[in-house]
Amino acid sequence: MHxxxxxxxxxxxxxxxxxTHTFHFNVSYVTANPDGLLDRRMIGINNHWPNPTIxxxxxxRVEIYLTNFLENxxxxxxxxxxxxxxxxxxxGPEMVxxxxxxxxxxxxxxxxxxxxxxxxxxxxxxxxxxxxxLRGVFIIEDDDYPFDFQQDSVLTVGEHYHKExxxxxxxFMSRYNPTGAEPIPQxxxxxxxxxxxWTLNPGxxxxxxxxxxxxxxxxxxxxxxxTLTIVEIDGGYVEQVEVDSIYIxxxxxxxxxxxxxxxxxxxxxxxCVLDYEMLDLIPSDLQLVSTNWVQYTNTKELPxxxxxxxKKIIESLHPAEEFNLIPLEKVPLYPEPDYTIELNFTMExxxxxxxxxLFNGISYVPPKVPTLMTVLSGGExxxxxxxxxxxxxxxxxxxxxxxxxxxxxxxxxxHPFHLHGHTFQTIVKSKSGENExxxxxxxxxxxxFPEYPMIRxxxxxxxxxxxxxxxxxxxxxxxFFHCHVDWHLEQGLAITLIESPLITQEKxxxxxxxxxxxxxxxxxxxxxAAGNFGSSKKSWLNLHGENVQFSPLPVGFxxxxxxAMALCTFVALYGVFSIYKYGMEDVNSxxxxxxxxxxxxxxxxxxxxxxxxxxxxxxxGEAVNQ
Ligand SMILES: *[C@@H]1O[C@H](CO)[C@@H](O)[C@H](O)[C@H]1NC(C)=O
Ligand SMILES: *[C@@H]1O[C@H](CO)[C@@H](O)[C@H](O)[C@H]1NC(C)=O
Ligand SMILES: *[C@@H]1O[C@H](CO)[C@@H](O)[C@H](O)[C@H]1NC(C)=O
Ligand SMILES: *[C@@H]1O[C@H](CO)[C@@H](O)[C@H](O)[C@H]1NC(C)=O
Ligand SMILES: *[C@@H]1O[C@H](CO)[C@@H](O)[C@H](O)[C@H]1NC(C)=O
Ligand SMILES: *[C@@H]1O[C@H](CO)[C@@H](O)[C@H](O)[C@H]1NC(C)=O
Ligand SMILES: *[C@@H]1O[C@H](CO)[C@@H](O)[C@H](O)[C@H]1NC(C)=O
Ligand SMILES: [Cu+2]
Numbered sequence: 072m073h074x075x076x077x078x079x080x081x082x083x084x085x086x087x088x089x090x091t092h093t094f095h096f097n098v099s100y101v102t103a104n105p106d107g108l109l110d111r112r113m114i115g116i117n118n119h120w121p122n123p124t125i126x127x128x129x130x131x132r133v134e135i136y137l138t139n140f141l142e143n144x145x146x147x148x149x150x151x152x153x154x155x156x157x158x159x160x161x162x163g164p165e166m167v168x169x170x171x172x173x174x175x176x177x178x179x180x181x182x183x184x185x186x187x188x189x190x191x192x193x194x195x196x197x198x199x200x201x202x203x204x205l206r207g208v209f210i211i212e213d214d215d216y217p218f219d220f221q222q223d224s225v226l227t228v229g230e231h232y233h234k235e236x237x238x239x240x241x242x243f244m245s246r247y248n249p250t251g252a253e254p255i256p257q258x259x260x261x262x263x264x265x266x267x268x269w270t271l272n273p274g275x276x277x278x279x280x281x282x283x284x285x286x287x288x289x290x291x292x293x294x295x296x297x298t299l300t301i302v303e304i305d306g307g308y309v310e311q312v313e314v315d316s317i318y319i320x321x322x323x324x325x326x327x328x329x330x331x332x333x334x335x336x337x338x339x340x341x342x343c344v345l346d347y348e349m350l351d352l353i354p355s356d357l358q359l360v361s362t363n364w365v366q367y368t369n370t371k372e373l374p375x376x377x378x379x380x381x382k383k384i385i386e387s388l389h390p391a392e393e394f395n396l397i398p399l400e401k402v403p404l405y406p407e408p409d410y411t412i413e414l415n416f417t418m419e420x421x422x423x424x425x426x427x428x429l430f431n432g433i434s435y436v437p438p439k440v441p442t443l444m445t446v447l448s449g450g451e452x453x454x455x456x457x458x459x460x461x462x463x464x465x466x467x468x469x470x471x472x473x474x475x476x477x478x479x480x481x482x483x484x485x486h487p488f489h490l491h492g493h494t495f496q497t498i499v500k501s502k503s504g505e506n507e508x509x510x511x512x513x514x515x516x517x518x519x520f521p522e523y524p525m526i527r528x529x530x531x532x533x534x535x536x537x538x539x540x541x542x543x544x545x546x547x548x549x550x551f552f553h554c555h556v557d558w559h560l561e562q563g564l565a566i567t568l569i570e571s572p573l574i575t576q577e578k579x580x581x582x583x584x585x586x587x588x589x590x591x592x593x594x595x596x597x598x599x600a601a602g603n604f605g606s607s608k609k610s611w612l613n614l615h616g617e618n619v620q621f622s623p624l625p626v627g628f629x630x631x632x633x634x635a636m637a638l639c640t641f642v643a644l645y646g647v648f649s650i651y652k653y654g655m656e657d658v659n660s661x662x663x664x665x666x667x668x669x670x671x672x673x674x675x676x677x678x679x680x681x682x683x684x685x686x687x688x689x690x691x692g693e694a695v696n697q
Contacts, residue, residue, distance in 0.1 A: 088214075089183070091132040092125070096148075098205065099140035105204075106258040106265055109233050113204030114141065114195070121263040122207035124225055129188055129211060135180040137172065144237075145171030145592070148180060149196035150209060151322060152189075152306050152528050154492055157578050158182040159443055159548030160585055162491055164196040166437035167551050167567060170589035170596075171197055179584045188213040189306035190225075190280040190324040199557035202236040202286045210280060211306075217399060218302050218311070220328060222277040227263060228292065228319065228343050229285030230256035243558060244425050251418055251426030252351045253287060253558050259361040260285075261343050267363040268373065269341060271331040278302070280326045281319060286557035289320040289346040289485065289531065291388055294365055295339045295374075299327040301391055305527035307494060308399035318346070318390035320487035322529040322555035335367035340374055344381050349485055360384060394500040394525055401523045405496055405541045408475035412466055414566065415479045416486070421621035427562050428482075428554070434563030434620045435553075436462040438600035443549045444589075446572045447581065448597030448604065452611040453572035460600025462619045464566035468544040470574060475541050476552070480532040481510040486559065488538070489529040492550040492570075495542035496524035504535025513537040529555055547571035547578065563620065 101115030113120040127133060139146045149163030161182040165171045172178045191209040194201035208225050232239060232254065239254045261267050271277065280303075283290060293299070293316035301312045303326035317325045341363040347353055359381040364373045377384070414430045421427050427434040438445070438460045446453045459465035468474055476495075480486060483506070498520040504511040518539070532538050553565035581596060589596050598604040601617035 088128065089130040089132065090128065091134060092127055093134045094125070094136070096135055096137045097140050098137060098146055100142075101204075103204075105260055105263055106231050108258065111233060112235065114146075114200065115204060116207075120204055122205070124208040124210060125193065126210045126212060127184055129186055129214060130183060131211075132183045133180070136177055137180060138177040139172045139174050141174055143174065144200070145173055145197050146195055146200065146205065147172055147178075147197045148193055148205075149491075150180075150182075150191060150193050151489070152187075152191040152324070152494075153182070153184060153209075154187060154546055155182055155548070156185050156546055159492070159550075159575065159579055160581055162548070162550075164491070164551045165198075166441050166594075168443040168549055169441055169585065170592045170594040172588055173592045176588050176591050177584070178588050179582070181582075184211050187211055187306055189303050189308075190282060190326050191306060192227075192282050192284060192324070194284065199236045199240060199286055199561055201284070202232060202239075202557060206284045208280065208282055216278075217308055218278075218328060219276060220278040221275040222272070223280075224269075224277055225280045225282070226261070226269075226292075227282045227284045228290045229260045229263075229283060229321075230288050230345065231258040231260045233257045240558075240561060244561065246424035249420055249424060249426065251420075251562065253349075253556070255350060255352060255354060255357065256288065256345075258358065259290070259343055259345060261341075261361050261363050265361055265363070267341070268366050269364065270366050271329070273331055273335055273367060274333045275331050277329045277331065278326055279329055280324065281317065282324045283319045283321050285321045286555070287321060288349050289318060289487070291344040291346065291385055291390060292317050292319065292342070293388060294329065294341050297329060297332075297339065297365070299329060301396065302326050302328055304393065304396055304525070305494065305529060307526050309396045309525075310399055312391050312396065314389060314391045316388040316390045318393075320485070320529065320531040320555070321557075322487055322489045323393075323527070323531075332367065337371050338367055338373050339365045340377055341365050342377060342384070344384055346485070347381055347385075393527070393530065394497060394521075396525045397523050398526045402496070402526060404498065404520050404522060404524055405473050405543065407473070408541060409472035410466075410468065411475045411477065412566075413477045413479075415481055416564065417481045418562070420624055422624055423621045424624075425621075427620065428559050428564035430464050430564070430566060432623075433462060433464050435464050435565040435567075436563065436618045436620050438463050439602040439616070439618060440595050440598045440600060441589075442567050442569065442600075443575075444581070444596045445599055446549060446569060446575050447579070449572070449599070449611065450576075452608060453569075453576060455608075455611070456569075457614070458599040458611050459567065459569060460614060460617050462617065463600060466566065466568055467572065468568055468570040470544060470547070470571040472544050473541060474544055474568075475539060477513045477515075477537065477539050478532060479510060479512050479537045480535060481507065483507050483534045484556075484559075485531055485534055486564070487529050487531040487555040488552065489555045490540070490542065490550065490552045490568075492546045492548055493542045494526050494528050495530075495540040496526055497530045497538055497540050498524045499537065499539035500530065501533060501536035501538070503533040507535060510535040511537055513539055544570050547574040549575070 100112040101120040195205035362376040
């Protein structure tokens with residue numbers, strides 16, 4: 072008795088609470104049939120898929136030995152939302168903070184979760200690889216929750232593709248897709264499968280941690296005749312809000328309390344609906360609504376499927392607007408920024424005929440040396456922005472300054488932006504702009520900000536709108552800021568924040584294991600973005616050989632015959648492909664009109680003269696002869 076009492080005291084004092092959790096993750100292909108329609112390879116851990124949920128407590132240490140058993144594919148692991156204080160090299164994004172892990176190699180992820188609590192997730196940060204399944208939930212339990220519940224449960228949602236992401240990428244980033252139309256998923260996954268029955272015990276309260284592990288589409292989620300009480304977003308507690316549904320973008324987390332009925336007489340549907348506005352076309356056989364169930368009693372039948380009338384369902388819902396969610400620990404608006412970064416985001420076709428995502432005209436292209444290694448080897452030159460290359464969208468931040476990012480989304484799509492290593496205040500989130508030619512550009516002149524802005528690590532920008540976020544540069548290291556639509560990340564929609572490089576050098580080093588992995592990947596661990604270095608500033612500024620984007624398509628290009636012909640072919644193929652592939656019964660007219668407009672612009676730019684033989688898409692998505 073006495074002994075237990077002493078232990079109790081220690082725990083209360085928080086002295087011996089930290090534990091080390093060691094995992095061996097053998098990452099390999101596993102055959103699975105997530106949606107019940109097709110066997111395919113998914114990327115699993117220890118010959119199992121779906122992947123395990125990691126549960127730890129505040130201040131615990133996590134050691135993961137990740138061995139890459141994939142044939143011909145590199146991998147990496149990112150812990151989405153974790154600050155990785157003083158362990159930047161454990162953050163995961165390939166060529167930003169680490170070398171890709173080649174087949175056969177083992178990488179040790181070793182970090183503590185410090186005082187963070189809440190719902191996070193882990194996923195591959197090698198291209199769009201997590202779309203093939205390398206993803207899972209990461210929970211940090213609190214010692215003392217600011218709400219009561221009896222059950223603690225998780226739910227992941229996402230979209231599913233029948234093809235593997237390298238094959239999808241090949242047709243997506245192609246000259247034959249000049250509008251950059253995003254890949255259309257084949258299905259919704261509800262907890263990595265579908266037709267799920269979830270049991271609730273009458274009268275109990277459940278904390279449900281919901282994570283969007285998809286790489287493209289946001290979801291509406293609700294339980295018929297039940298209220299969801301939002302208590303946490305992206306690891307931060309919020310003032311409780313009762314809603315009939317939530318809207319969750321890729322990368323985001325919402326924890327909700329669900330009060331089970333005291334004496335239920337029936338079972339209920341648990342519904343998840345894709346945000347169809349994010350899809351360019353809606354194939355007639357695509358289910359945008361996923362019916363699952365909450366079961367109270369197995370003596371009553373489950374209600375039937377709700378059907379696929381997604382528009383009607385979405386119209387009936389009132390999800391919480393993320394901008395209005397107030398952190399429980401009311402954090403006042405951060406002061407005026409010491410440093411402001413303005414980013415104008417556009418999608419454009421570059422000289423190779425492929426659509427890229429650009430910030431201020433620059434599409435992110437990975438450097439030859441991971442940016443963290445450039446910091447660690449750069450000595451006094453690590454504060455010079457230029458050494459990080461001309462195509463990495465790098466910005467150097469000073470210790471503890473308040474940084475503001477203004478992001479003008481000059482694209483008609485919705486984009487969930489994620490900042491590594493921090494949470495941020497969203498102080499402006501505009502509505503959608505009317506159209507692509509008149510995006511709503513942020514004007515600081517008339518801006519008003521909330522007293523207690525919402526805080527999270529991933530926020531969705533509205534079409535042709537803007538967001539303004541603020542954060543404190545209190546975490547030395549190299550941090551990626553990018554769209555969590557991984558198709559867009561692969562198109563270059565990212566910037567690199569180099570935060571307090573001199574302090575990073577002082578406090579952080581690469582362990583031998585990491586250097587070995589780099590050696591095996593044949594990636595240098597010193598030098599500027601081009602891999603050049605030396606004793607002089609001149610050698611550090613020498614970017615000869617760096618990776619760069621294709622140059623823009625010249626306007627009125629003289630090889631217009633070639634280009635025009637190629638573009639005509641794209642248009643025709645695009646239309647014909649769409650018709651054959653999808654039936655085109657329900658084309659998303661808003662999006663498709665934007666894309667058609669882009670095509671027209673492209674053709675105009677190329678000086679196309681003979682339009683008589685051209686095929687084009689009308690707003691019903693039919694190929695028409697102009
Ligand atoms: C879910 O139900 C649908 C329709 O009955 C079926 O086609 C699919 O295979 C089921 N999914 C799973 C994972 O069994
Ligand atoms: C991982 O693979 C290695 C090598 O095949 C094996 O020795 C080890 O037991 C595996 N670990 C797990 C957790 O499956
Ligand atoms: C793995 O990474 C190395 C080093 O960047 C690269 O050369 C190789 O092409 C990558 N492999 C694949 C399959 O992407
Ligand atoms: C993980 O990092 C801690 C702190 O640097 C160190 O003490 C520990 O030995 C490391 N674990 C492994 C397995 O190397
Ligand atoms: C989702 O899967 C996890 C792990 O298998 C399970 O614990 C949880 O109850 C499931 N959630 C729902 C809503 O079915
Ligand atoms: C962004 O676009 C606006 C409107 O065209 C322009 O005024 C502003 O200078 C641009 N900012 C940058 C950084 O290019
Ligand atoms: C800003 O406010 C002033 C005064 O109300 C108004 O005249 C002006 O049009 C506004 N500017 C913008 C860009 O909304
Ligand atoms: Cu995006």
